[in-house]
Each structure stands twice: as C-alpha cells, then as structure tokens.
Amino acid sequence: MKRDSRLSSVLHALLHMAEHDGPMTSETLGQCLGTNPVVVRRTMGLLRDAGLVTAERGHAGGWRISADLATVSLRRLHEALGEPAIFAIGNRNENPECLVEQSVNAALEGTFAEAETLLLKRFADVTLADLAKDFARRHAERRTVKE
Template sequence: MRYDSRLSRMLHILVHMARQAGPLTSEGIAAMLGTNPVVVRRALSGLRDAGYVHSQKGHGGGWVITCNLEQVTLLDIYNAVGQPSLFAIGNERSNPDCMIEQVVNLAVDDALREAESVLVERLRTLSLGELNRLFDARRAAGHDGSLSCEASL
C-alpha cells in the first residue's frame, strides 16, 4: 500500500528551512528527500501560495521560510498541501443496494469521521515551532538517528 507522505515531507522541509541561515535549493531538498527537484518545486508551491515560504531565483537563491513558526500549525500545512487523505482505508461501493454493505459503510464512515476529527484537532494544536523544539530536545538527549539529510543541504 502506498501512503501519501506530502504532509510529513513538507514538515520535514520546513523544519530544515527554519534551521538554515540561508535559502535551500530545490536540488538540495530533492537530494535530502530522494526525489526530483521538480517534485520539490511543485510541492512547495502550495506552501508559497499560502505565504509560508518564498523562492528566490538566481545565484544564491532557493527556498526560505517566511512564516512565524509559533503561529503556523501542522493543520495549516496540511491544508496548504491540499488536504491529502488521512486514511488509506475506505468503503466498498460495489453493491450500493445491499443493506449489509450500507450498514457496514455507515459504521466505517462514522469511525473514519471520528478518527479524522481527533487527528485534525491534534494537528491544530501543534505548531512548527513545537516541532523545532522537539528536534532540539531529541538531539540534546542524544537520541540515535541519522542527520544525514542535513548533509544533503
């Protein structure tokens, strides 16, 4: 099963941007994420349109964060990346006249709506600034983990 990782990728990029003194190129970000620079530019366009990042052209150019990390929530970023599906599960719709299918779909729909509501509320309570602080705390605590993505920038 393929998951939609746009939200986590954009959050990853934004925390890196917040920690950099200068702009990050699409090529550097692409190398960090193992993807193509065109994919990076396309993904960042939603964040640019929302006013969270800005791109500078030319020598020394690249992407910079333009928002206050404390005021932008993970929900804001989720909205800016196009509100990707939160869950990979869904309902069967092959026989809509079947009452059993209808009952099952109602139950699953209710559960998914409830779970989505909880998740959206949690995204609303977390800021980019908090992600940045969580990173600092994990690093200070000596948590194992590769920082190899920083070397790509």
Template sequence: MRRDSRLSGVLHVLLHMAEVEGPVTSEFLATVMQTNPVVVRRIMAGLRDHGYVRSEKGHGGGWTIACDFRAVTLRDVYQALGAPALFAMGNRTEAPGCLVEQAVNAAMDDAFCEAETLLLAQLGRVTLAALSADFHARVAARGGHFSLETAHAV
C-alpha cells in the first residue's frame, strides 16, 4: 500500500529552503524530493496560497520562504496540502446492512477519530522553527558543517 509522503517531503524542502538566501528552483526541490518539478509546483502552490512560500518566475526565480517559522506548525502545512487522509485503513463498506459490520465500523470509526484528533494535536504543537532547531542541533553534533549542494547529490 502506497503512503502519502507529501507532508514529510514538503517539510523536508522547507527546511532546506530556510538554509539558503534567495529563490530555490522547482528543479532543485524535485531533486530533494526525488520527484518531478511539476509535482513540486503543484504541492508548493498550496503553500503559496496560504502565504508560507512565494514564487518568482524567470531567470533567477524560484521559491522562497514567506512566513515566520515560529508561527507555522506542521498542522498548518498539513492543512495547506489539502489535509490528505491520515490513515490508509478504513471500513470495508460505509453503509453496511450487516449488524456485525455496523458494530465493527462503529468501533473502528471511534478509534480512527481518536487517533486523528491526537495526531493533529501533536502536529499543531510542533513549529517549523522547532524542526529547524532540531536540524541545526544534528548539524552541530556532526561537526557543524552542512552543504545544501551536497546534501542530496545526484
């Protein structure tokens, strides 16, 4: 079963973008995300619509951070992506006639709702600034050197 990794990928590129001055191209971000630049532009459009990034066309253009990392949570980014389904599991049928399946669905629905509430609350507690601080602590623990150009060498 394929997982939706857009949130993880977008958080990844946002942290990379925060490390550079000036715009970063969709082509470069596609390399970081190991995908196509068109996919990057589609994903980043949602972030742009929420004011988290901005884009400039033409020579020297690309994507730049447009928000305060201290004010944006992982939940905010998740919502900017269109709030994709958090879980791959679900009920076999949504409106079963079988009483057994109705009981199963009720129990599963309660569990999914509770898990989703907890997950979204946790995502709402973590800011992009906290992710960035964790990244910088990891860089410092490895000797303090990080190169965006070599981090994702192809």
C-alpha cells in the first residue's frame, strides 16, 4: 500500500512559506517538494478550504499562510486533508456475522483506537511554530558545524 505523504508535504510547504516573504507560487513550491505544480494546487486547495492559506491569482500571486503559526497543529492539518486513514492494517470484514470474527475485530479495533487516540493527541500538541523553531535550531547548528 502506498503511503499518503500529503501531511508531510504540506508541512514542508508551509514552513518554506513561513520562511519566505510574500506569496509563493505552486511552481516554486513544486520545486521545493519535488513534485508537479498541479499536485501542489490540489493539496494546498484543501488547506485553503480550511482557511489556513489563501491563494491569489495573476502576477505576483501565489500561496500565503493566513493563520498564526502557533495555532496550526498537525491535528488541524490532518483534518484539513480530510482525515485520511492512519493505519495500513485493518479488518477483513467490518460487519461480520461470524462471532469468531467479531471477537477478532473487537480486539483489533480496541487496540488501534487506543493508538489513534495517542497519535491525534500528539498531533494536537505540535504546531507549525514548533517546527519552525526546530528548523531554526537545525539551521544554526549546521552553520556552526560549517564554520
């Protein structure tokens, strides 16, 4: 199963936008991410619908962050992307008549639900501001090593 990398993508894009003055075009972001501008528009469009970014057309247009970095958590981005499935493992049959299969499903569902709850809780705790800070640290470290 191919993994959904859109959360990773939008985080990468948003941080570049945060470091950049003025709007960034889908073309430029596509180069940052190593993908096609249309893919950028498709994905960023979901963030636009969620009110996290704005898009301007025409000359000097592009994408701009329209929310405070400290208020945009991974959780909120995950929601903006339509809450895609988190797990690559699931039940064979969601509504089985077989009692054996019901026991199996109950055990797996309970376990996965617990892990999902933890994950979403952690997602809620991490914001773009946190990532920007982490990036600044890495940036400073690399300069130190270079000099």
